[in-house]
Amino acid sequence: MSNRTYYRGPDAVVTDRLFLWRTTPTKGFVIRDLRNVGRVRADVDQVRPYATHVVAGTAVLAAATWTLSQTPAAYFLGFLAIALPTGFWYAAWRSRPRRWELRANYRGVEVVLYASSDVRVFNQVTRALRRAVEDARPPSGDFDLVAA
Numbered sequence: 001m002s003n004r005t006y007y008r009g010p011d012a013v014v015t016d017r018l019f020l021w022r023t024t025p026t027k028g029f030v031i032r033d034l035r036n037v038g039r040v041r042a043d044v045d046q047v048r049p050y051a052t053h054v055v056a057g058t059a060v061l062a063a064a065t066w067t068l069s070q071t072p073a074a075y076f077l078g079f080l081a082i083a084l085p086t087g088f089w090y091a092a093w094r095s096r097p098r099r100w101e102l103r104a105n106y107r108g109v110e111v112v113l114y115a116s117s118d119v120r121v122f123n124q125v126t127r128a129l130r131r132a133v134e135d136a137r138p139p140s141g142d143f144d145l146v147a148a
Contacts, residue, residue: 004135007128009121012114014128016135021114029106029113031129031136037104037113039126055089058082102126 007014011022019034021027062078069075100122102113113129116122 006132007125009125011116011121012125014125014132016132019113019129019132027113029104029111031132033107034113034133035105037102037129037133040101040103042099042101042115055085058085102129 003018004016005013006016013020013022015031017031019029019031059082062081065078069078097117098119099115099117100119101115102122102125104111104113106113114122114125116125
């Protein structure tokens with residue numbers, strides 16, 4: 001009996017028996033053991049984890065020293081001290097990558113089956129996994145009572 005392949009790409013393979021995510025190390029899951037498969041959108045901010053703290057700290061520092069300054073140049077420097085980090089933080093926040101994840105219960109444990117920033121590839125893998133899970137279900141015996 002041959003395996004039916006639903007998706008084969010550079011980072012994932014979905015067959016009627018297995019789901020393989022080609023990461024380091026490769027992760028493999030048996031389709032029949034997957035339960036409660038769902039999609040999750042996760043924000044990835046690993047490069048700039050403290051950017052919000054820097055902006056907030058600069059704002060607090062500028063507000064604390066605002067009452068001590070008496071010249072327009074000091075006001076201008078205080079404005080720049082708040083505006084520049086805030087501008088950089090906002091630009092970084094708008095350009096941060098979005099990551100989509102496929103999560104499921106696998107043999108009683110919550111796992112991440114697959115993750116990608118490319119929405120097109122993520123949707124292809126999701127559809128392939130959905131078809132594989134639907135085809136792996138045992139046939140229901142509800143058709144015994146159907147009248148012709």
